[in-house]
Amino acid sequence: MFGIAAVDELVSLLRRLPGIGPRSAQRISFELLVRKRELMPLLAAALLRANGEIRHCQRCNNLADADLCAICRSDRRDHGVLCVVESPADVLAIEATGIYNGDYFVLMGHLSPLDGIGPEALHLERFAERIALADLREVILATNPTVEGEATAHFLGGMMRREGVAVSRIARGVPVGGELEYVDRGTLGRALTGRRALED
Amino acid sequence: MFGIAAVDELVSLLRRLPGIGPRSAQRISFELLVRKRELMPLLAAALLRANGEIRHCQRCNNLADADLCAICRSDRRDHGVLCVVESPADVLAIEATGIYNGDYFVLMGHLSPLDGIGPEALHLERFAERIALADLREVILATNPTVEGEATAHFLGGMMRREGVAVSRIARGVPVGGELEYVDRGTLGRALTGRRALED
Numbered sequence: 001m002f003g004i005a006a007v008d009e010l011v012s013l014l015r016r017l018p019g020i021g022p023r024s025a026q027r028i029s030f031e032l033l034v035r036k037r038e039l040m041p042l043l044a045a046a047l048l049r050a051n052g053e054i055r056h057c058q059r060c061n062n063l064a065d066a067d068l069c070a071i072c073r074s075d076r077r078d079h080g081v082l083c084v085v086e087s088p089a090d091v092l093a094i095e096a097t098g099i100y101n102g103d104y105f106v107l108m109g110h111l112s113p114l115d116g117i118g119p120e121a122l123h124l125e126r127f128a129e130r131i132a133l134a135d136l137r138e139v140i141l142a143t144n145p146t147v148e149g150e151a152t153a154h155f156l157g158g159m160m161r162r163e164g165v166a167v168s169r170i171a172r173g174v175p176v177g178g179e180l181e182y183v184d185r186g187t188l189g190r191a192l193t194g195r196r197a198l199e200d
Numbered sequence: 201m202f203g204i205a206a207v208d209e210l211v212s213l214l215r216r217l218p219g220i221g222p223r224s225a226q227r228i229s230f231e232l233l234v235r236k237r238e239l240m241p242l243l244a245a246a247l248l249r250a251n252g253e254i255r256h257c258q259r260c261n262n263l264a265d266a267d268l269c270a271i272c273r274s275d276r277r278d279h280g281v282l283c284v285v286e287s288p289a290d291v292l293a294i295e296a297t298g299i300y301n302g303d304y305f306v307l308m309g310h311l312s313p314l315d316g317i318g319p320e321a322l323h324l325e326r327f328a329e330r331i332a333l334a335d336l337r338e339v340i341l342a343t344n345p346t347v348e349g350e351a352t353a354h355f356l357g358g359m360m361r362r363e364g365v366a367v368s369r370i371a372r373g374v375p376v377g378g379e380l381e382y383v384d385r386g387t388l389g390r391a392l393t394g395r396r397a398l399e400d
Contacts, residue, residue: 002263002288002292003270004254004263004264004265004270005265006246006249006250006253006254006265007250007254007263009246009249009250010246010247010249010250013239013242013243013246014243016236016239017228017231017232017236017239018227018228018231019224019227019228020228024219026289026292027218027219027289028217028218028219028220029250030263030287030288030289031217031218032217032247032250033250033251033254033263034263034287034288034308035308036216036217037251039213039216039217040247040248040250040251041247041248041251042213043213043214043244043247044243044244044245044247044248044251045244046206046209046210046213047210047232047240047241047243047244047247048240048241048244049206049209049210050206050207050209050210050229050232050233050240051232051233051237051240051241051244053206054204054206054207054233063202063204063207063230063233063234064204065204065205065206070203070204087230087234088202088230088234089226089227089230092202092226108234108235
């Protein structure tokens with residue numbers, strides 16, 4: 001508590017952002033007020049603009065500034081393939097690989113019964129609509145390889161079984177560039193059971 | 201780059217805050233847009249409010265919401281003693297000790313010739329005004345025990361020599377609760393040369 005209402009309010013709001021603790025919130029507030037005043041109205045305007053403009057793509061649920069996102073609108077993507085991920089950051093990560101050219105569905109979370117996040121908390125009615133669209137041939141479940149991500153993939157796989165499309169899960173195994181010695185048991189076990197025939 | 205102007209703008213502004221890298225800026229933006237929409241107008245309003253209300257105390261240069269800060273206005277503080285610090289966070293740290301009841305002067309930085317921060321970049325004309333006020337008996341130089349902080353204390357000590365008030369520097373030595381074995385050479389050397397007679 002700095003003891004000035006306007007400063008304390010700023011600090012307490014910044015603390016509610018992910019990854020920002022009390023020290024960081026104070027440091028950011030002082031830096032803004034002492035050295036980066038010009039940033040304050042710019043940041044305020046950017047927050048209001050993003051809050052006003054950004055919504056969810058009606059087809060893939062990703063963040064978008066129109067009813068449909070750029071990927072869902074594109075005529076260069078293969079709309080018959082769908083990759084299901086947990087977050088917009090995962091879309092960026094997969095796009096960065098440069099080897100995927102299908103559509104996405106962004107769950108904006110994962111099932112986590114312990115935290116009270118059941119199927120109804122995810123946008124699964126939108127997901128059901130998406131997988132009901134004609135021409136869908138393949139669905140890749142690319143939720144995180146965590147307990148929650150696996151549970152989510154399992155649940156979504158169950159929804160798909162009724163649909164008659166090829167459903168796969170991204171491969172789990174040793175990370176490229178890693179050394180076996182330092183890979184955890186669970187990952188190494190997955191790499192062994194998921195072994196693939198040598199390609200010619 | 202997420203590819204939506206409103207999102208990319210928010211991310212790039214957040215990156216300019218101290219301690220926030222590209223990943224954090226992206227994570228904060230997505231968290232706000234996906235799960236914490238209600239925070240966006242609140243944070244925007246707090247930024248605009250703080251930018252509008254907060255100025256520098258005309259006496260001590262600390263952040264304030266009036267011409268004088270609460271400490272400079274207080275009739276419970278000893279205005280004859282002045283503690284010179286680098287930042288508002290240092291004021292909070294010293295207040296938290298509960299053993300200081302004088303005034304402060306907040307430099308909002310330190311001398312750093314290598315970075316082009318000379319005496320004119322600090323608010324030294326305000327400092328000169330402050331130390332010229334009647335009834336000043338003692339000045340404690342509490343800049344950081346870093347190269348820049350020491351240089352700043354040395355420079356300010358030179359300004360004070362003309363003023364005829366008691367000038368001291370906070371003690372440098374082994375931190376309370378630390379173990380000698382793990383204290384760096386410079387600190388341990390300071391603790392030895394700065395040794396004090398045992399009190400009865």
